[in-house]
Amino acid sequence: MGKKVKAALIIIGDEILSGRTKDANLNFLANWLNGVGIILDEVRVIPDVAERIINNVNDCRSRFDYLFTTGGIGPTHDDITAVNIAKAFGVALTLNEDAKKMLADAMGTDNLTPARLKMAMIPEGASLIKNPVSAAPGFQMENVFVLAGIPVVMQGMLLDIEHRISGGAKILSKALHVYAGESIFADVLVEIENSYEYLSIGSYPFYKAGSYGATFILRTVMENELNQAFSELQDKISKKGYESFEGEALQGKN
Amino acid sequence: MGKKVKAALIIIGDEILSGRTKDANLNFLANWLNGVGIILDEVRVIPDVAERIINNVNDCRSRFDYLFTTGGIGPTHDDITAVNIAKAFGVALTLNEDAKKMLADAMGTDNLTPARLKMAMIPEGASLIKNPVSAAPGFQMENVFVLAGIPVVMQGMLLDIEHRISGGAKILSKALHVYAGESIFADVLVEIENSYEYLSIGSYPFYKAGSYGATFILRTVMENELNQAFSELQDKISKKGYESFEGEALQGKN
Numbered sequence: 454m455g456k457k458v459k460a461a462l463i464i465i466g467d468e469i470l471s472g473r474t475k476d477a478n479l480n481f482l483a484n485w486l487n488g489v490g491i492i493l494d495e496v497r498v499i500p501d502v503a504e505r506i507i508n509n510v511n512d513c514r515s516r517f518d519y520l521f522t523t524g525g526i527g528p529t530h531d532d533i534t535a536v537n538i539a540k541a542f543g544v545a546l547t548l549n550e551d552a553k554k555m556l557a558d559a560m561g562t563d564n565l566t567p568a569r570l571k572m573a574m575i576p577e578g579a580s581l582i583k584n585p586v587s588a589a590p591g592f593q594m595e596n597v598f599v600l601a602g603i604p605v606v607m608q609g610m611l612l613d614i615e616h617r618i619s620g621g622a623k624i625l626s627k628a629l630h631v632y633a634g635e636s637i638f639a640d641v642l643v644e645i646e647n648s649y650e651y652l653s654i655g656s657y658p659f660y661k662a663g664s665y666g667a668t669f670i671l672r673t674v675m676e677n678e679l680n681q682a683f684s685e686l687q688d689k690i691s692k693k694g695y696e697s698f699e700g701e702a703l704q705g706k707n
Numbered sequence: 708m709g710k711k712v713k714a715a716l717i718i719i720g721d722e723i724l725s726g727r728t729k730d731a732n733l734n735f736l737a738n739w740l741n742g743v744g745i746i747l748d749e750v751r752v753i754p755d756v757a758e759r760i761i762n763n764v765n766d767c768r769s770r771f772d773y774l775f776t777t778g779g780i781g782p783t784h785d786d787i788t789a790v791n792i793a794k795a796f797g798v799a800l801t802l803n804e805d806a807k808k809m810l811a812d813a814m815g816t817d818n819l820t821p822a823r824l825k826m827a828m829i830p831e832g833a834s835l836i837k838n839p840v841s842a843a844p845g846f847q848m849e850n851v852f853v854l855a856g857i858p859v860v861m862q863g864m865l866l867d868i869e870h871r872i873s874g875g876a877k878i879l880s881k882a883l884h885v886y887a888g889e890s891i892f893a894d895v896l897v898e899i900e901n902s903y904e905y906l907s908i909g910s911y912p913f914y915k916a917g918s919y920g921a922t923f924i925l926r927t928v929m930e931n932e933l934n935q936a937f938s939e940l941q942d943k944i945s946k947k948g949y950e951s952f953e954g955e956a957l958q959g960k961n
Contacts, residue, residue: 467907467909468909468911468924469733469737469750470737470746470747470748470749470750471737471741471747471878471880471924471926472734472737472738472740472741472747473880473882473911473924474911475734476733476734479723479730479752480726480729480730483723483724483725483726484726486726487725487726492724493724493725493726494724494754495724495751495752495753495754495759496718496723496724496750496751496752497749497750497751497752498733498749498750498751499749500748500749501909505749527889527890527910527912528888528889528890528893529889529890529892529893529896529910530893530896530897530900530908530910531896531907531908531909531910532910566890566891566893567893568890568891568893568894569888569890571890571893572890586914587914587919603912603913603914605914624725626725626727628727634782634823635781635782635783636781636782636783636820636822636823636825636826637820637822638783639782639783639784639820639821639822639825640822642783642784642785643784646784653721653785654784654785655721655722655755655785656781656783656784656785656786657722657727657728658781658857659857660840660841660857660859665841670722670725670727672725
């Protein structure tokens with residue numbers, strides 16, 4: 454059993470809070486972190502306001518093994534993430550020559566306007582995170598990874614992060630669906646969960662195409678626990694007179 | 708000018724953090740709140756853990772005019788929102804006779820199993836929020852609205868909330884798109900934003916169908932400000948030699 458490694462995500466952006474834009478980074482990052490054995494344990498969505506960025510970054514970077522931020526590293530006046538990460542760490546924001554070169558290589562030196570050069574202003578002591586899509590880099594300060602908000606750019610930046618982090622024991626999971634109310638199985642779920650050391654079972658009702666039911670998600674770091682508990686749940690559902698179906702968790706339900 | 712009325716949302720659910728389920732409530736609630744003149748100012752996604760629920764609820768209910776929670780009010784062992792809201796307020800969780808009647812009317816008294824009756828356990832002093840979809844109610848404690856996590860149920864519950872809240876001045880907005888890098892207009896955006904009292908301008912780059920560009924969102928509570936600033940921005944973009952297009956913010960970008 455490795456220790457649990459936990460991460461937080463801070464989504465910085467008025468456009469998510471106003472409802473104009475649907476965030477796509479939470480779900481992608483959650484799955485990506487799962488794949489490297491890290492648990493996403495908290496997400497915050499906050500506006501483009503200096504003190505909110507500073508306070509939330511300082512709170513989360515001390516409480517979690519890793520902190521990711523998305524948004525606010527572009528060239529315009531409302532992109533204030535980098536300067537406030539610098540403030541959170543108590544360091545200066547300076548022109549980073551490597552970042553400047555990345556921009557110059559992509560856009561041409563003649564096109565390095567003051568607005569674009571803003572994207573090369575990086576907190577002192579940070580290491581850059583490559584942006585394979587649009588050149589302007591993200592950066593890492595200690596356990597904090599500062600990424601772009603545009604999903605395709607954020608996802609591209611993750612390619613330059615995987616080797617910098619280390620996860621814990623990987624969480625394994627299986628899903629079982631029934632077309633019946635979850636309350637019928639409430640006793641069974643508690644009984645099974647309590648009889649295994651690391652197992653947790655989540656119960657998620659759904660309404661889909663006119664029928665309703667529930668998905669039970671079994672999660673544990675121990676493969677033998679997972680398989681035993683899964684069989685036990687199948688049996689107990691069957692003994693109550695219901696059919697169950699193994700499968701992926703249904704997307705779109707909540 | 709009315710005062711700004713601000714709300715927070717706490718999404719309670721391991722299934723969102725694990726990536727199994729894509730949250731759909733944030734975006735819906737953001738738009739719904741906009742429509743009643745309330746600003747969604749912070750969102751948190753936290754796991755089904757007692758102390759995390761208690762601490763986050765107490766933090767957010769004191770900092771914001773309204774707090775909404777989604778998730779964790781079903782019949783199974785992992786549904787622990789109600790009991791922890793009671794703890795956050797320092798009140799008992801008791802069987803609510805009105806809630807019990809709602810369940811009995813929908814399911815029949817004979818079907819009120821112990822698991823289902825759990826959904827009628829409500830913090831003392833709360834007022835119920837009707838659930839037009841599946842009967843089990845949400846509830847309101849002071850400025851905190853506790854809602855279901857299933858999107859269709861959450862949305863149904865909002866019908867019983869609108870008359871209980873009061874918003875501030877409604878925020879008006881307009882969007883303008885250009886097919887050019889946002890950095891070209893960085894100076895213009897600052898200049899215009901600074902010359903109006905309540906106006907804020909957000910700049911959001913996009914990549915779409917092989918072309919890239921930026922969307923500028925102007926937001927203010929003053930209609931005359933909005934119209935003047937919008938015309939001014941159109942003129943200044945045109946003077947830089949670019950065409951702009953009025954329209955809705957592009958969904959899917961970030």
